[in-house]
Amino acid sequence: MSLQRYRLARVAAVGLMVLGSAVAALAQQAPAQAPMPNMPGMDMRGGIRGTVRNANKAGVPDTIVTAVSATNGAKFEATTDAQGNYSFGALPVGGYNITVVSAGLTAFRRQGVQVTADQNVTLDITLDAASAQQAADTERQVLLEELAELRQRVTDLESSAVLSEPETRVKRVEVFVDQNGNEHDEPVPGAKKAITYRRERVYRRQTINEKVEEAIAAAEEHNVKIGVDAAVMTQYAQRTKGNDEVAPINRHAYGLASADLFFTAGIAQNTIFFADIVALSGTAPNAEIDTLTLLNGYTARLVAQNQLNLREVWLRTELFSNRLALTTGRLDLTNYFDNNAFANDESTQFLADALVNNQMLGLESNGTGVAAEFDPKNGFRAKFGLQQSNDNATNLSESLFTLSEVGYTFTPFSLPEGSYRLWFRTNNASEQILEKAVGVSIDQKLTNAFGLFGRYGTQGFEFDQRDHYWSAGVGVQNRHVFNPQDTWGVGYAETKLFDGQREKLVEGYYNLLLTDRLRMTFNVIHALETPVGGEKYGYLLPGIKIQAAF
Amino acid sequence: MFNSARRILIGTLALAAAGLTGRGTTLDAQGVLVPDPTKVVMIVNRDSNDIGFMDIATHKIIKNVFLGNNVNPHMVMMSPDGRYVVTGGTRANKAFIIDTKTLQLVKVIPVDIAPEHLAFSPDSRWYYQGNPEGDSISVIDMQSLSKVKTIPGFVEPLNVTFTPDGSKAYVGNYGAHWVGVVDVRRHELLKKIQVGSVPSVAKLDPSKYLGEIKGINIAAPSVDGKYLYAADGDLGIVGVIDTREDKVIKTIRVGKDPWRIYMSHDGKYGITPNNGDQTISIIGTKCNCVEATLEAGPNMTGVNYAGGKAYVISSTSGMVYVYDMSSLKSAGRIKVGTNIQLETATTDTEDRKIYLAESTNHEVVIIDSKDNSIERVKNVGLYPWGTHIMDSKDNYCH
Numbered sequence: 001m002s003l004q005r006y007r008l009a010r011v012a013a014v015g016l017m018v019l020g021s022a023v024a025a026l027a028q029q030a031p032a033q034a035p036m037p038n039m040p041g042m043d044m045r046g047g048i049r050g051t052v053r054n055a056n057k058a059g060v061p062d063t064i065v066t067a068v069s070a071t072n073g074a075k076f077e078a079t080t081d082a083q084g085n086y087s088f089g090a091l092p093v094g095g096y097n098i099t100v101v102s103a104g105l106t107a108f109r110r111q112g113v114q115v116t117a118d119q120n121v122t123l124d125i126t127l128d129a130a131s132a133q134q135a136a137d138t139e140r141q142v143l144l145e146e147l148a149e150l151r152q153r154v155t156d157l158e159s160s161a162v163l164s165e166p167e168t169r170v171k172r173v174e175v176f177v178d179q180n181g182n183e184h185d186e187p188v189p190g191a192k193k194a195i196t197y198r199r200e201r202v203y204r205r206q207t208i209n210e211k212v213e214e215a216i217a218a219a220e221e222h223n224v225k226i227g228v229d230a231a232v233m234t235q236y237a238q239r240t241k242g243n244d245e246v247a248p249i250n251r252h253a254y255g256l257a258s259a260d261l262f263f264t265a266g267i268a269q270n271t272i273f274f275a276d277i278v279a280l281s282g283t284a285p286n287a288e289i290d291t292l293t294l295l296n297g298y299t300a301r302l303v304a305q306n307q308l309n310l311r312e313v314w315l316r317t318e319l320f321s322n323r324l325a326l327t328t329g330r331l332d333l334t335n336y337f338d339n340n341a342f343a344n345d346e347s348t349q350f351l352a353d354a355l356v357n358n359q360m361l362g363l364e365s366n367g368t369g370v371a372a373e374f375d376p377k378n379g380f381r382a383k384f385g386l387q388q389s390n391d392n393a394t395n396l397s398e399s400l401f402t403l404s405e406v407g408y409t410f411t412p413f414s415l416p417e418g419s420y421r422l423w424f425r426t427n428n429a430s431e432q433i434l435e436k437a438v439g440v441s442i443d444q445k446l447t448n449a450f451g452l453f454g455r456y457g458t459q460g461f462e463f464d465q466r467d468h469y470w471s472a473g474v475g476v477q478n479r480h481v482f483n484p485q486d487t488w489g490v491g492y493a494e495t496k497l498f499d500g501q502r503e504k505l506v507e508g509y510y511n512l513l514l515t516d517r518l519r520m521t522f523n524v525i526h527a528l529e530t531p532v533g534g535e536k537y538g539y540l541l542p543g544i545k546i547q548a549a550f
Numbered sequence: 551m552f553n554s555a556r557r558i559l560i561g562t563l564a565l566a567a568a569g570l571t572g573r574g575t576t577l578d579a580q581g582v583l584v585p586d587p588t589k590v591v592m593i594v595n596r597d598s599n600d601i602g603f604m605d606i607a608t609h610k611i612i613k614n615v616f617l618g619n620n621v622n623p624h625m626v627m628m629s630p631d632g633r634y635v636v637t638g639g640t641r642a643n644k645a646f647i648i649d650t651k652t653l654q655l656v657k658v659i660p661v662d663i664a665p666e667h668l669a670f671s672p673d674s675r676w677y678y679q680g681n682p683e684g685d686s687i688s689v690i691d692m693q694s695l696s697k698v699k700t701i702p703g704f705v706e707p708l709n710v711t712f713t714p715d716g717s718k719a720y721v722g723n724y725g726a727h728w729v730g731v732v733d734v735r736r737h738e739l740l741k742k743i744q745v746g747s748v749p750s751v752a753k754l755d756p757s758k759y760l761g762e763i764k765g766i767n768i769a770a771p772s773v774d775g776k777y778l779y780a781a782d783g784d785l786g787i788v789g790v791i792d793t794r795e796d797k798v799i800k801t802i803r804v805g806k807d808p809w810r811i812y813m814s815h816d817g818k819y820g821i822t823p824n825n826g827d828q829t830i831s832i833i834g835t836k837c838n839c840v841e842a843t844l845e846a847g848p849n850m851t852g853v854n855y856a857g858g859k860a861y862v863i864s865s866t867s868g869m870v871y872v873y874d875m876s877s878l879k880s881a882g883r884i885k886v887g888t889n890i891q892l893e894t895a896t897t898d899t900e901d902r903k904i905y906l907a908e909s910t911n912h913e914v915v916i917i918d919s920k921d922n923s924i925e926r927v928k929n930v931g932l933y934p935w936g937t938h939i940m941d942s943k944d945n946y947c948h
Contacts, residue, residue: 043631043632043633043650043651045582045651047581069656069695071693071694072657072693072694072695072696073657073694073695073696074647074649074656074657074695075654075655075656075657076649076652076654076656077654078581087581088581089581089582089652090581090582090651090652091652092633092649152660153660171910172889269888269889321885322867322869322883322885376882376883377845377871377872377880377881377882377883378879378880378881378882379879379880379881409844409845409879409880410877410879411841411842411877411878411879416840416841416842416843417842417843417844417878417879445843447839448802448803448839448840448841448843477803478803483749484749484785484786484787484803485749485786514754514755515754515755516755517755518754518755
């Protein structure tokens with residue numbers, strides 16, 4: 001505050017303090033003067049009290065005395081006791097109109113009763129012929145005002161009337177049933193607690209629209225929901241390295257159509273049923289081109305072309321306050337592990353399997369199994385699953401595929417969230433399949449638009465005879481895109497087997513959101529293969545995919 | 551200078567009032583049910599058509615103020631000076647005014663169609679009642695307790711936010727993609743701020759944009775009031791509005807179908823619950839960027855902050871998801887119940903306890919942020935829809 005302002009403020013303060021003192025002094029001398037108005041933030045109150053008597057001077061009990069503020073129409077009520085006494089303990093200061101209604105008629109009316117701060121005004125009321133006559137004089141005016149209000153109300157109703165009907169609903173309730181079979185709402189001696197269901201009256205009035213919406217929502221909950229994920233993709237293979245001898249395929253085009261139908265239904269509390277039926281038709285590059293990993297992730301675990309394949313069917317339930325989820329049935333266990341945010345889904349992200357799955361996770365076919373996921377929702381996750389891994393096996397113990405994973409999601413170094421996972425798997429399906437593998441998977445957002453991902457995995461019996469796989473890349477959303485919800489990414493994957501085979505693969509994709517249900521993806525893959533003892537060869541595969549999911 | 555003098559004037563008048571008090575007869579406490587308006591939790595009960603008042607210390611219901619049959623109150627709020635409690639009766643098309651001290655319903659004022667959310671000007675003078683189905687705001691003068699104007703021109707107005715100086719009010723239009731700016735002196739709609747444009751590919755999917763619209767719920771202010779954050783459900787963005795120029799200075803992309811934004815008490819973050827993908831986006835107000843996107847639950851209706859954590863209400867799952875706001879990571883979840891519906895909550899002024907309305911069992915669930923323990927207060931009224939505490943930083947509705 002400047003010096004000048006300070007002086008002005010001080011002068012004002014002194015002046016106002018004198019004014020305040022004067023007001024207080026005046027109030028002491030003349031307590032019946034006009035009340036101080038309520039200032040913003042100052043809620044001052046006073047009272048009115050008295051006795052209501054009849055013409056015989058006897059107290060009138062159970063009579064409502066009404067005080068209506070002359071300032072703003074605020075209406076307060078008090079009821080007389082057995083002796084006819086009434087009290088308004090805390091009325092905002094100001095003028096009030098006091099009325100008493102008896103047998104439907106205003107029997108008393110007094111206007112302009114002043115309430116002052118922290119004071120009680122005494123107003124004794126006598127309900128006699130004189131007071132009734134006096135009240136009747138003003139009654140006419142009040143009735144006219146009420147008539148005007150009613151007209152307004154009718155107008156409001158005409159403009160806002162909606163079709164509606166009373167609402168009821170059924171509730172799960174806890175009751176107590178005694179030895180005689182009588183039901184009590186509260187515990188009684190000898191009664192046992194039981195759960196039952198009871199219709200409850202709801203006093204809300206719903207519009208027809210609201211009821212229709214509720215009915216549709218309720219019906220949907222009980223229906224089996226069907227989802228479709230259909231995609232058509234074309235790829236073109238251009239040889240970039242090697243000759244006709246080591247890589248005879250060149251300038252071939254491929255087309256593959258995939259239809260994925262899935263069904264879900266809620267069948268019990270926190271329990272759902274899921275079935276996934278897949279059909280593939282057409283050709284994929286790996287029918288002709290020999291690469292270490294699949295160039296089209298849609299063909300992973302393909303059983304037969306032009307046939308419907310039951311990929312998965314399972315039940316999932318959640319236990320222990322929804323912290324533990326159990327899934328059992330025919331599973332693709334790898335779906336539940338290594339869920340990398342930027343490289344996990346061939347339908348919306350990378351197409352090459354080397355950038356969709358960790359190649360060391362293994363598993364060639366789906367089978368019966370169980371997956372357990374412990375998720376206390378604090379960033380930490382633990383998963384374990386096992387399943388049959390060989391369609392021809394005659395018992396589970398000789399074809400057992402297991403996966404374990406621990407993961408943690410957090411926001412390190414002031415970056416956005418990142419997920420870090422470590423997994424371990426075993427498989428005893430056959431002599432040819434390597435026994436154990438271990439891997440890590442990371443996805444870390446750098447900004448809201450850019451994120452990095454990385455994977456590493458290794459498998460094998462001996463330390464110096466291990467297969468290795470790693471991949472890394474970037475995923476982008478919200479930035480450098482044509483439309484707000486488009487995504488794109490670039491990734492690199494390298495797979496090296498202990499016998500010397502090697503693949504270096506790079507892919508870039510752009511996923512264009514046409515509508516919420518329709519997407520178009522452009523992608524380019526380059527794979528460089530090093531066979532055992534052979535000459536290197538490479539292919540460039542541009543592709544385009546149209547996907548409908550709904 | 552003016553402010554200094556005004557403070558002195560009010561202080562002097564208060565002294566004078568004290569002088570009056572000193573010499574008068576002592577007013578009895580009869581009739582005063584709420585001596586301190588900061589010590590009650592208000593509960594809006596849709597089906598019993600009343601406002602419940604719960605003592606914050608004892609958790610006992612002081613009184614349920616009945617409003618009338620088929621009123622269906624939606625949101626309750628206390629005036630900043632603590633004198634009045636108001637609510638809009640959605641089915642009654644009326645505003646209801648309750649005297650806080652005596653808990654008497656003192657005035658019923660006809661407004662426009664289906665009044666729901668509301669706000670007070672900082673000086674407690676104006677009560678703006680949003681009427682989503684009337685596409686208007688009713689202006690109620692709290693001195694005369696009367697409606698002085700109906701401001702037309704909105705599109706499903708949900709929430710109103712006043713600037714700290716009370717000169718302007720911002721209205722979120724859920725049926726459009728703009729924020730309305732109201733001149734509070736004249737009670738007139740001055741400007742429409744478009745928060746974001748519909749992407750060009752929308753032409754391919756007209757049903758999405760021509761069907762139900764999920765626009766802007768609220769323009770939530772930053773702690774200093776200089777900026778507003780407005781989430782748009784259909785566009786999946788949060789627009790940052792500079793209140794000095796009333797224009798969008800940045801657009802932040804968040805998850806799918808953000809319901810609205812809830813600002814943290816320290817002003818560092820805002821959270822959007824994204825019901826389209828069941829995530830939350832945590833926006834840093836320093837960088838005006840998304841600092842984390844975390845997994846959450848279905849049908850989220852609100853976010854409360856307490857004890858350094860954010861509590862996200864997942865209405866139909868019966869869960870409250872908890873997030874540590876220092877590390878910006880998940881911190882577990884609280885199972886309130888099964889087959890229940892959670893509504894909205896308020897946080898006490900100590901930023902410790904959360905009072906959550908649970909409509910199925912007609913109860914208020916109190917969550918202690920110290921240890922995430924819960925206490926249930928039963929029979930608060932039928933179908934509690936929301937709660938409110940004076941001066942709480944988490945007073946909102948859905």
